[in-house]
Amino acid sequence: MLKLYEHPFSPYVQKVKIALYEKNIPFEAEIPDAFSGAPTKYRALNPRLEVPALVDDGFAIFDSTIILDYLEDKWSNPPMLPVTPRERARVRMIEDLCDTYYEAINWGLMEVRAWKRVTGDHAAAIEKRAREQTVGVFAWLERELGLGEWFNGSSFGHGDLSVFPYLHGSVVWGVGPRAGSKLASWLERMDERESVRKTIAATQQFTGSMDALPAMLESGAFKRQYRDHRLEWMLRVGGVEVVLEGLKKGTIRFSEEVS
Numbered sequence: 001m002l003k004l005y006e007h008p009f010s011p012y013v014q015k016v017k018i019a020l021y022e023k024n025i026p027f028e029a030e031i032p033d034a035f036s037g038a039p040t041k042y043r044a045l046n047p048r049l050e051v052p053a054l055v056d057d058g059f060a061i062f063d064s065t066i067i068l069d070y071l072e073d074k075w076s077n078p079p080m081l082p083v084t085p086r087e088r089a090r091v092r093m094i095e096d097l098c099d100t101y102y103e104a105i106n107w108g109l110m111e112v113r114a115w116k117r118v119t120g121d122h123a124a125a126i127e128k129r130a131r132e133q134t135v136g137v138f139a140w141l142e143r144e145l146g147l148g149e150w151f152n153g154s155s156f157g158h159g160d161l162s163v164f165p166y167l168h169g170s171v172v173w174g175v176g177p178r179a180g181s182k183l184a185s186w187l188e189r190m191d192e193r194e195s196v197r198k199t200i201a202a203t204q205q206f207t208g209s210m211d212a213l214p215a216m217l218e219s220g221a222f223k224r225q226y227r228d229h230r231l232e233w234m235l236r237v238g239g240v241e242v243v244l245e246g247l248k249k250g251t252i253r254f255s256e257e258v259s
């Protein structure tokens with residue numbers, strides 16, 4: 001059976017889980033010991049020490065986009081990608097923007113609200129920037145959706161499962177789409193899907209544990225990964241001290257050096 005190394009909160013993991021459920025592919029899930037920056041056997045499966053990683057009969061694959069492609073190649077039914085090259089490229093661009101630019105906004109809100117990297121006026125200023133950026137992403141997404149029902153085109157697919165984790169994240173952080181908007185209606189359609197419901201249900205066991213996160217950071221149980229678009233986001237919104245303090249305290253790691 002396939003094994004998915006995951007964390008239910010990870011939007012990248014959520015993309016993969018939705019695809020697995022939609023394709024009705026059985027899998028086992030495990031949360032790896034990957035997030036403290038300490039030596040771990042997980043490195044052999046994913047040298048980046050990130051989730052998701054998928055193991056199929058001893059073959060380990062990392063990166064949600066590569067995993068989704070693998071699933072599509074091996075289990076082509078039901079198809080998740082549109083048919084024409086142009087539509088496939090359009091959907092992949094949506095995925096890429098969500099995985100990079102949009103992900104960083106929600107990640108940043110979590111750094112402020114849950115991990116409490118900053119408080120008071122500084123936190124409020126950063127949150128304001130995140131809200132403004134989210135409004136911008138919504139405008140872009142609504143243009144992408146156009147008059148259609150699905151980001152993927154005429155039916156649900158890769159485009160939709162690529163947007164959902166992030167839009168759901170915005171709702172969790174209280175910056176969701178305006179009621180009655182095209183995005184809010186799309187979200188309602190997504191919430192009706194069993195694949196989406198199961199994926200979100202798995203997050204519930206962790207939602208009560210948010211208050212404990214700052215202490216876990218101090219204890220060294222977590223070193224949060226500040227890399228590429230996330231690092232840029234923190235610098236862009238005025239959080240350079242967050243990065244410097246995190247480096248000093250050892251509560252931040254960059255992407256892994258590969259050996």
Ligand SMILES: N[C@@H](CCC(=O)N[C@@H](CS)C(=O)NCC(=O)O)C(=O)O
Nearest residue numbers: 010012035050051052063064065225
């Ligand atoms: N490009 C990767 C990104 C995966 C990623 O960043 N995963 C996060 C969880 S959301 C992670 O495992 N980060 C490690 C950490 O925060 O320590 C993908 O698409 O799978």
